[in-house]
Amino acid sequence: MKPVKVVHYLNQFFGQIGGEEKAGIHPQLKTGPIGVGQLIKKESSDRFEVLQTIICGDNYAAEHLDEVSSLVSKWVEEIQPDVFLAGPAFAAGRYGMACSVMCKTVQQKLGIPSLTAMHSSNPGVDAARKEIYIIETGDSTLDMKRVIPKMVGLAQKILDKVPIGMPQEEGYFPRGLRINVRAEKRGSKRAVEMLLKKLRGEPFETELPLPQFDKVVPAPPVTNLAEAVIALVTEGGIVPKGNPDRIEAHNASKYCKYFIGNKNDLTGEEYQTAHGGYDPVYANDDPDRVLPLDAARLLEKEGVFAKLYDYYYMTVGNVTAVASAARYGREIGELLLREGVQGVILTST
Amino acid sequence: MNELFLRKVRVQDVVFGNRTEISDHVLRINQEELVRYLLEDRRLHSVEIKLARPGEKKRIIPVKDVLEPRAKLDGTLTTFPGFFGSAEPVGTGITYALDGVAVVTCGKLVNFQEGLIDMSGPGAEFSLFSKKLSVILIMEPKENLGKHEHEEAVRVAGIKAASYLGLTGTVTPCDEEIRFPVETFIELENSHQDLPKVIYVDMVIAQGLLHDNYIYGMNAQGSLPVILSPTELMDGAVVSGNCAAPCHKNTTYHQQNNPIAEDLLAEHGKTLCFLGVIAMPVRTALLDKERTCTQVLKLAKFLGAQGAIVSEDGGGNPEADLMMLARLFEKEGIKTVLVTDEYAGRDGASQGLADVTPEADAIVTNGNGNQYVILPPMEETVGHLEAIDVITGGHTGSLRSDGWIEMEIAGIMGSTVEVGSENLKTIAV
Numbered sequence: 001m002k003p004v005k006v007v008h009y010l011n012q013f014f015g016q017i018g019g020e021e022k023a024g025i026h027p028q029l030k031t032g033p034i035g036v037g038q039l040i041k042k043e044s045s046d047r048f049e050v051l052q053t054i055i056c057g058d059n060y061a062a063e064h065l066d067e068v069s070s071l072v073s074k075w076v077e078e079i080q081p082d083v084f085l086a087g088p089a090f091a092a093g094r095y096g097m098a099c100s101v102m103c104k105t106v107q108q109k110l111g112i113p114s115l116t117a118m119h120s121s122n123p124g125v126d127a128a129r130k131e132i133y134i135i136e137t138g139d140s141t142l143d144m145k146r147v148i149p150k151m152v153g154l155a156q157k158i159l160d161k162v163p164i165g166m167p168q169e170e171g172y173f174p175r176g177l178r179i180n181v182r183a184e185k186r187g188s189k190r191a192v193e194m195l196l197k198k199l200r201g202e203p204f205e206t207e208l209p210l211p212q213f214d215k216v217v218p219a220p221p222v223t224n225l226a227e228a229v230i231a232l233v234t235e236g237g238i239v240p241k242g243n244p245d246r247i248e249a250h251n252a253s254k255y256c257k258y259f260i261g262n263k264n265d266l267t268g269e270e271y272q273t274a275h276g277g278y279d280p281v282y283a284n285d286d287p288d289r290v291l292p293l294d295a296a297r298l299l300e301k302e303g304v305f306a307k308l309y310d311y312y313y314m315t316v317g318n319v320t321a322v323a324s325a326a327r328y329g330r331e332i333g334e335l336l337l338r339e340g341v342q343g344v345i346l347t348s349t
Numbered sequence: 350m351n352e353l354f355l356r357k358v359r360v361q362d363v364v365f366g367n368r369t370e371i372s373d374h375v376l377r378i379n380q381e382e383l384v385r386y387l388l389e390d391r392r393l394h395s396v397e398i399k400l401a402r403p404g405e406k407k408r409i410i411p412v413k414d415v416l417e418p419r420a421k422l423d424g425t426l427t428t429f430p431g432f433f434g435s436a437e438p439v440g441t442g443i444t445y446a447l448d449g450v451a452v453v454t455c456g457k458l459v460n461f462q463e464g465l466i467d468m469s470g471p472g473a474e475f476s477l478f479s480k481k482l483s484v485i486l487i488m489e490p491k492e493n494l495g496k497h498e499h500e501e502a503v504r505v506a507g508i509k510a511a512s513y514l515g516l517t518g519t520v521t522p523c524d525e526e527i528r529f530p531v532e533t534f535i536e537l538e539n540s541h542q543d544l545p546k547v548i549y550v551d552m553v554i555a556q557g558l559l560h561d562n563y564i565y566g567m568n569a570q571g572s573l574p575v576i577l578s579p580t581e582l583m584d585g586a587v588v589s590g591n592c593a594a595p596c597h598k599n600t601t602y603h604q605q606n607n608p609i610a611e612d613l614l615a616e617h618g619k620t621l622c623f624l625g626v627i628a629m630p631v632r633t634a635l636l637d638k639e640r641t642c643t644q645v646l647k648l649a650k651f652l653g654a655q656g657a658i659v660s661e662d663g664g665g666n667p668e669a670d671l672m673m674l675a676r677l678f679e680k681e682g683i684k685t686v687l688v689t690d691e692y693a694g695r696d697g698a699s700q701g702l703a704d705v706t707p708e709a710d711a712i713v714t715n716g717n718g719n720q721y722v723i724l725p726p727m728e729e730t731v732g733h734l735e736a737i738d739v740i741t742g743g744h745t746g747s748l749r750s751d752g753w754i755e756m757e758i759a760g761i762m763g764s765t766v767e768v769g770s771e772n773l774k775t776i777a778v
Contacts, residue, residue, distance in 0.1 A: 001633055012457075020631055023743055027557065104472050166778060167778055174777050174778055175698075175777075175778060176698065176777055177692040177693075177696060177698050177777065177778055178691060178697035178698075178701060178717050178773060178775040178776070178777055179697050179717070179720075179776060179778055180717050180720050180758075180773055180774070180775055181718045181773075181774060181775070181776055182772050182773060183772045183774045184772070185767025185772060186608055186769055186770060186771060186772045187608070187688060187713050187714075187715045187766075187767075187768075187770070187771065187772065187773075187774065188608035188609040188611070188612045188768060188769030188770065189608075189612050189769070190690070190769070190774075191609060191612075191658050191660075191686050191688045191713040191769055192609070192612045192613055192616060192658070194686045194711050194713060195547065195621075195656050195657075195684065195711070196616070196621065198656070198684040198685075198711055199545045199547075199621070199655065199656045199684050200740055201368035204711060206711050206712045207712055207713050207714045207775070207776075208689070208691065208701070208702075208712040208713075208714045208775070209777075210702070210705040210706075210707070210709055210712070211700060211705060213449050320671070338620040
C-alpha cells in the first residue's frame with residue numbers, strides 16, 4: 001500500500017513545548033511526528049507518515065486566527081501532503097477552534113482532505129462541522145487511544161474514495177447535511193403513523209427538526225428614568241487600546257468590564273475595537289460610534305436619567321456560540337442588578 | 350349510507366388501433382379520433398399523441414400535468430366535475446379507473462415550471478409516473494394565444510383525454526372493486542365514538558400567474574376552504590392547473606390517487622375516524638393566508654377534529670400557511686402532522702423551509718428537491734429536450750454536449766411530491 005503523507009497540527013502542549021505559559025508562541029514547523037503524531041503512525045500500521053508537525057500556541061492562534069490559518073495553508077501547500085490532521089483537541093476551546101479553522105481553511109483553499117477531533121462542548125465543533133469531518137471525543141486525553149484509530153480510519157476512507165458511513169458508524173459529528181434516502185414506507189403512510197403516535201401520546205420523531213429560535217421577552221420599561229442608573233453594554237468589541245485582556249476577535253471566550261467613571265468621551269487614542277467581524281476603521285476612529293459614552297454623558301447631564309454606571313461590560317459577538325452568548329448575557333445582567341443598575345443601553349454591530 | 354365503488358381495470362399495455370377499447374388488458378387508442386376530439390378546441394394548433402411504456406428508453410419533457418383516466422358509470426355524474434356537463438357533487442356511485450395508465454400533457458407552456466419523466470434509468474427511480482403506461486399529448490397552441498388561455502386549453506385537453514379513455518373502462522370487466530363508505534357526520538359520530546377524529550387538510554395553490562388549482566371546475570382563488578369527502582378527490586374534484594416546480598406540484602393524478610386520503614381511509618374505523626378532507630386554497634397575501642387558515646381551523650373545530658394531517662402544495666410562501674395552521678391547530682389542542690419537502694441546497698446544508706414555528710414538531714419530509722443527478726441520454730425524446738435548460742431544476746448547460754443531462758430532481762415530475770406518494774425522505778448526516 002502507498003504510504004499516506006500527513007501534516008499534523010498541534011498546540012504548544014501536545015507539541016511538547018510547554019503549558020499555558022507558552023500559549024503565546026508563534027506557529028512553527030517541525031520535521032516528523034511529535035507525540036500524537038507517533039500514535040497516528042502506529043495506529044495506521046505505519047502507513048500514515050507525519051512529514052511535518054505545525055505547532056502554535058493556543059492564545060496566539062485564538063488572537064490571530066486569520067494570520068495563522070493563512071500561514072498554515074501556505075506551509076501545507078508547499079509540503080503537499082495527502083491529508084491534513086489536527087488535534088484531537090478534546091474539550092480545549094481555543095485549541096479546538098484553531099483545529100477546526102485550520103482544517104476548514106486547508107480543505108477549502110487547497111482541496112486537501114482535512115479532519116480533526118474534539119468533544120461536543122468544544123466551540124470548534126460548530127465552527128466547521130458543516131465543512132469538515134470532526135470525530136467526536138471524550139472530554140479528556142483518556143479517550144486518545146479510541147479516537148486516533150477513528151481519525152485514521154475515516155481519513156483512509158476519504159483518501160480511498162469509498163463511501164463514508166453514517167455519523168454514528170464513523171464517529172463524526174453529524175454535519176447537518178440533509179441527504180435523500182429511501183424510506184421503507186411512502187410519505188403518506190409515515191404521516192398517518194406519526195399522527196397516530198401523537199394522538200396516543202406516544203413518543204414520535206419528526207423527520208425534519210426545525211431550528212428553534214429563542215424568544216427573549218423584553219424587560220418592562222424603567223418606571224422612573226430620571227432616578228435610574230443606566231449602564232452601557234456592547235457586543236461590539238470596544239476595549240482599552242492594546243486589548244489588555246486579550247479578548248478574542250472571533251467566538252469570544254469571555255466578557256470584560258472596564259472603568260469609564262472618569263471619562264466623558266472615548267477616543268481612538270485610548271480605545272479600539274477587538275471585533276473581527278466588521279470594518280474596524282470607523283470604530284477605531286471614534287469608539288463612541290459603537291459604545292456611545294459621549295451621548296450617554298449628555299443625557300446624564302440633561303437629567304434624562306440619574307447616573308451613568310461607572311463601568312461598561314463588553315464582549316465580541318462575532319461567530320460566538322449561542323450558548324456562550326446566552327451565558328454572558330445572563331451573568332452580565334445578574335452583575336448589573338447586584339450593582340444597582342436599572343437600565344441598559346445595549347449596542348450591537 | 351352512501352358509498353363509492355372504485356372499479357379498477359388493470360391495463361398492461363397501450364397501443365394505437367382502429368377503435369378505442371380495452372381487451373385482454375391492452376388499451377387500444379384510435380389516435381385520429383382522440384386528436385380530432387381534442388382539436389375541437391380551436392385554441393390548439395396541433396395535438397400529437399405518443400406512447401411510452403415503463404422500461405423504454407424515452408424521456409418526456411416538458412410535462413405540465415398527469416391524470417389517470419377515470420369515468421363514472423352513472424349517467425348524470427362525471428369525473429372532473431364542473432368542467433364539462435355536470436358540476437353535481439361526485440364521490441358516490443361507480444367509478445372506473447384505468448389502473449396503470451397515465452395521461453401526460455406536454456408541450457412548451459410556461460417552460461420554467463414543466464417537468465421531466467424518464468421511462469427508464471436512474472431518473473425513473475424518482476417518479477411513480479415512470480412506472481405507468483403513458484399516453485402523451487404534445488400540444489402546440491395557435492399563434493398569439495395568451496399564456497392563461499394556453500394553460501386552460503392544455504388543462505382541458507388533459508381532462509378530455511382522461512375522461513375519453515376512462516369511458517373504455519366502463520364497458521370492460523374490472524379486475525378489482527373497492528368500496529368506500531361515504532358517511533354523514535351523524536353516521537361518523539355514532540359509529541366511531543371511541544376513535545380519535547382526524548381531518549386531512551389538502552393545500553391547493555391558488556395564486557394566479559398559472560399557479561392555480563380548480564375545485565369542481567372553479568379556480569380555487571375565489572374559494573374559501575371547502576369540505577370534501579375523500580371519494581370526491583378520487584372522482585377528480587380537484588384538478589391541477591398548476592405550473593409550480595415539477596417535483597412538488599400536486600398533479601391531478603396525485604389528487605385522484607391522494608395517498609394521505611387512501612392511508613387514512615385504510616385506518617378508518619380501526620385506529621381513527623377519518624372525518625374528511627378540507628381543500629384549502631393557498632393565496633399569497635398575508636390577509637388571505639390568515640383568512641383561509643382561520644377558516645380551516647373553524648371547520649376543523651366544527652367537525653370536532655382531534656388530529657390533522659396537512660399536506661403542502663408547492664414550496665416557499667405556502668410554508669407560511671403550513672406553519673400558521675400548525676400554530677392554530679396545536680393551540681386548540683388539535684394534534685398536527687405536516688407533510689412537506691425541502692430545498693436544502695445541493696449539499697443539503699441550508700435550512701430547507703421558508704418558515705418555521707416551534708409548534709411544528711411533527712413533520713414528514715418527502716426529500717430535498719435540490720439533489721443533483723446526472724441522467725443518461727435516451728433513445729427518444731417525447732416533447733422538447735432543449736427545455737431542460739430552462740425548467741426548474743435545470744440550468745443553462747444541463748443538456749451536455751454528450752447528450753447526458755445534469756439537473757436537480759426538482760425538475761422530475763413528482764419526485765418530492767408533498768402528498769407523500771413516493772418513499773423519498775431526508776436524513777441529517
